Amino acid sequence: MTCHDRTETIRKLVSPQSIAVIGASADFSKVNGRPLKHLIEKGYTGDILPVNPKYREIAGLACYPDIASLPVAADLAIIALPAAFVCDCVAELGRKGIRAAVIFSSGFGEMGPEGKALEQRLAETAKAAGVILLGPNCLGFINAFENVYATFSQYADGETGAGPIAFVTQSGAFGTALAALVRRRGLGLGYFVNTGNQADLDFAELMSVVVEDPRIKVAAGYLEGVKDGEALVRLAKKCRALGKPLILTKVGRMGSGARAAASHTGALAVSDAVFDAVVRQYGVLRARNEEQMLDMMEVFCQPRRAKGNGLGIATQSGGAGVMMADRAEEVGLAVPELGAETQARLSAVMPAFGAAGNPVDVTGQFVARPELLSESVVGMLEDPDIDVAIVWLQLMTAHVDKLLNIFTEIRDRTAKPFLVCWVAAPEAAVTGLRALGIPMFTAGERAVEAAAALARYGMLPAPGADIAVAPVALPSMISAGAQPTVEASAWLRAAGVPMAHVALAESADAAVALWRGNGGPVALKIESPDILHKTEIEGILLNVDSEEDIRAGYATLIERAKTMAPDARISGVLVQEMSAGHVELVVGVSRDPVFGIIVMVGLGGVLVEVLKDVTFRKAPFSREEALVMLSELRMGAVLDGVRGKPAVDRGRIAAMLANLSQWAAGMADHLSELDLNPVLVGADGPSVVDCVMIFDTVPTASGKG
């Protein structure tokens, strides 16, 4: 099947003109009866084709004895059979020309080695038969726009009103819970899809299709693991290009959670730190749990976007204002003082005991004087430093109509987004605000977090062109394993990574000559493809600066290597210029099994070991992105000078990282690992002192292995 065919088939899968239900039951309380019930009761307008030799008809629909007897090749088949029958069924679908199937059946990859083998066979069968699969071990899906209820989920038992959110979930139970909460909030899921074991279709491929639906404004996903990182990155880019926020929750953030995730799903474990960095790199909004995901859905379902991170807060409780200001600072929002003009404007309407700063305490007086609230919020939103506002209030059971009028006025007079946080809100307030299209929260900190998501999304840089990566041309006689330092340094230097100059001496005489050529003190380092960590054999001597010391040092290093690593092949001794710099960084490149080449940077020394103050990006990336990396380091203030030390040039570090990322991306087929440690940064910019470069396949002259 070509890519285009596949996409078309997925479109038909989620929006079928006809649905065959294989193993359909006339008992609508059963897993194999429930889809029929929902399709009929909720008004699916396509053809419903039950297949079961036990019945001639079900609920007035003709029932077919087998797949071969079906009058048409349906756009979609629902399979609700025991696991053992599923493979044959899929093959039969293929013969009939049915190209898409949803498989409810459990008993596959989640059931130990036997189940895994069965799932493998299922995937192969489907590929051979030309059938695309959703599942197995899934609840199916709902396309609420077209009343397609290819599911047995209890979520379908209630009203599932169509709406602007596409929600795709790996977990059925968790996904159902979230869908039920979405319904309670009065938000609408246009698509609810459970991907289950993902034997074929995965989260990213499915979402890439449904997010194209113009009725969808927000994409949201729940993940337990990621197999195809590139597909996820493509999806993220697509959502950016469409201007539709992609909100993801992924569990397995911590050690014990990751352990539980591994035992639960068998999904490929991805380092959460890498996942988190990469999805943010491509503009994904990550929600830490279901409540935060709901809050983000709510705020992005309204069309207004924030252009910056200035938050205005209006409350009837000073304390609530303080609490929200606290949280705002923690999540990267500013709570700027209002401009003089705005303050003057607010003072004109505020009672003497309100505070006209920010947060603005409008007190409870607005019950008597509604303009107090409306003028304050409108004035605040018109302040150039304010990008989004939150209005906090509580109870007000007796004043709901008055408040809804105020909020309508605010909405009609402004263009910037504003959120209402109404604690212990009467039901009429909740439904009234929803009807007005105003996002509504019930807790102050959660409103602030939602505003922060709006700001983060609004401040994403415009999606730029992809960074072109040329395959790196290297000589053809290179072997796999650790690369010689001199060659590795030369490649990196050519790529724009400032390596300290280094040369290899195969004799003491040669070392002396190199020292003379350098014209100042040098470092001597043992060089061996078998000694990756030179310090472990005390294989480094610093600041050597006389012929006598060079000769003695050469002998010492060779002797130490022979004693402490008797089996190591010794290439000689490296003679390297001394690097200066008062800031120590570590930089690493690794090949992540999910996301490919990943570049890491962190503060060096004890900090990296204890604090793990490091940050990651998928290669390649730009200098601007590298600057964002540096801003993420908790100890980043070290770069700006502490204890009287001067600041270092972040731009030059960022250039080094971006250059490295582009070179490493070009080497993706070969590069297994690269450590630049330490990288010293001083007045002259960064200088890489040591590097370990390991290939796992042999590059050819064309750079393709």
Add this chain to the structure above:
Amino acid sequence: MTCHDRTETIRKLVSPQSIAVIGASADFSKVNGRPLKHLIEKGYTGDILPVNPKYREIAGLACYPDIASLPVAADLAIIALPAAFVCDCVAELGRKGIRAAVIFSSGFGEMGPEGKALEQRLAETAKAAGVILLGPNCLGFINAFENVYATFSQYADGETGAGPIAFVTQSGAFGTALAALVRRRGLGLGYFVNTGNQADLDFAELMSVVVEDPRIKVAAGYLEGVKDGEALVRLAKKCRALGKPLILTKVGRMGSGARAAASHTGALAVSDAVFDAVVRQYGVLRARNEEQMLDMMEVFCQPRRAKGNGLGIATQSGGAGVMMADRAEEVGLAVPELGAETQARLSAVMPAFGAAGNPVDVTGQFVARPELLSESVVGMLEDPDIDVAIVWLQLMTAHVDKLLNIFTEIRDRTAKPFLVCWVAAPEAAVTGLRALGIPMFTAGERAVEAAAALARYGMLPAPGADIAVAPVALPSMISAGAQPTVEASAWLRAAGVPMAHVALAESADAAVALWRGNGGPVALKIESPDILHKTEIEGILLNVDSEEDIRAGYATLIERAKTMAPDARISGVLVQEMSAGHVELVVGVSRDPVFGIIVMVGLGGVLVEVLKDVTFRKAPFSREEALVMLSELRMGAVLDGVRGKPAVDRGRIAAMLANLSQWAAGMADHLSELDLNPVLVGADGPSVVDCVMIFDTVPTASGKG
């Protein structure tokens, strides 16, 4: 008024036999009519005595023209008059022998300098008149046990059913919101008290009285600032002794929040880091916002307590289990693997595809086989490593009765606490669980945080006897300001703080003699009461170890001091033994305006400046408490040896901190500031290298200023 009288009067205030309502209105929608309405309608059984010359009676109650005309000295007066009349009214109450008043009126401290002056006059008037005040600018209070509705809060408009929680709040609006949420949860507030401006009664004093009520099981407070830290500490100790958890929310955690708090309340700003450390030190549970406070209330309203931090998780969704395990790790809970015996027990009931580890995925099968859930949770709770369990489920609209039966069985067969997290729970589930006395949450992470609070409370050390602090006896001729290093060192050494030995040389000859006496290299340091930071004038020379160098060093330091600090009085040069140690700490003592003497410890060097990796305790404290301090340092792993360095002895550092805290507490009247920086820690334990000790009053021989 004696302390005892005061406490008795507060008891009568919150539980009065008779209430006078000064300025009572017959219009029950007004602030001065609403208390009458609530008292009458909700069945207050004491005497209600309205006072207003405009009426002869209100709602069948005799109304008195003035306070003097009242037939009795009521236990409580409610004052709902304009601010300008309040002082005279309070004086009149005093003359009548009425000893307690709740003042609703605003227009005091929250209204600028004039209002502050009026509040000051009010406080003085009340003191002179012998009247205790709640307020002004408050909503009043509710004692729901006795139907005392001395409030105009909209919260009183609904049902306020009495329950085991005493809630005291500084903020009216925020407090009302929280009270309304408590009601929605089906929890009960026995007391709802708004302290407002706290011109007289503050949070701690009020709570100290109401928490004594045996019907109260949980104390909860909302604070915007703290004036009397000692009173708060006494309250915390009292709650510990009573075995009643004290839950506090305080806003103003961050810079912008603190700014807003200051502008809002005018309350004395207390460093949030110090507040946080001190309240935890005395066993307070801090809730970061209203949702967390509600969650803690819920979990502590049931009587079971956790004895440790082992969390068992049972779910019908693997993903939810992972998410909760993640959060558990973040909040200090362990999610231990179940013991072999428990695993065997669970395997006996679990279907093949469930995971019998922890989290336990019981899948959705328990609908058909209820024992799957009950046996799993009972088995888990009987595991010795499990102290508290969470059961996660979602929707299950059709199975509420079955599940309530399962939970009843679990409750009856176990003694350890368990929490239910039921996402998108049907209403019948919520009320059913509440009726069973089982804490119920609607989001997984929030259930985990509540379990963590249970564990934290359960693991608090038994409240020990207070550490006795003797006033420190120092010579009488000491002056205020910076103390000489030699004397300061001697006092600290006597107190058990390991200072490096140091002596003062007033000549180069004396320095040489001291060096000889030391028998090894020494540090030379300028000594002057006017030079607190010796490094700023380059006033320290290290590792000096020859007569020639000592003489030259002495001259150099004196010369530098004369050049760089020409006005400084120079005492001479300190000769100090060299200290060794590979870990650098900073230790500080300061006098906090709210909590008194506070001891700080942190990792030294760049870490303290950039990471601010420090922790605080109120002095005095024990060695055990000091060990907890060390465990709170984010970089604490440095103490255990990194980069091949050996671990240092935490016990010896803790002993130093505890000794210092006890000495500093004895010096509370005089000690303004004390910095021990650096403190080097090596194989021989800690050694304090430099100290700056500043007194602000002059100690006498008795230690009392």
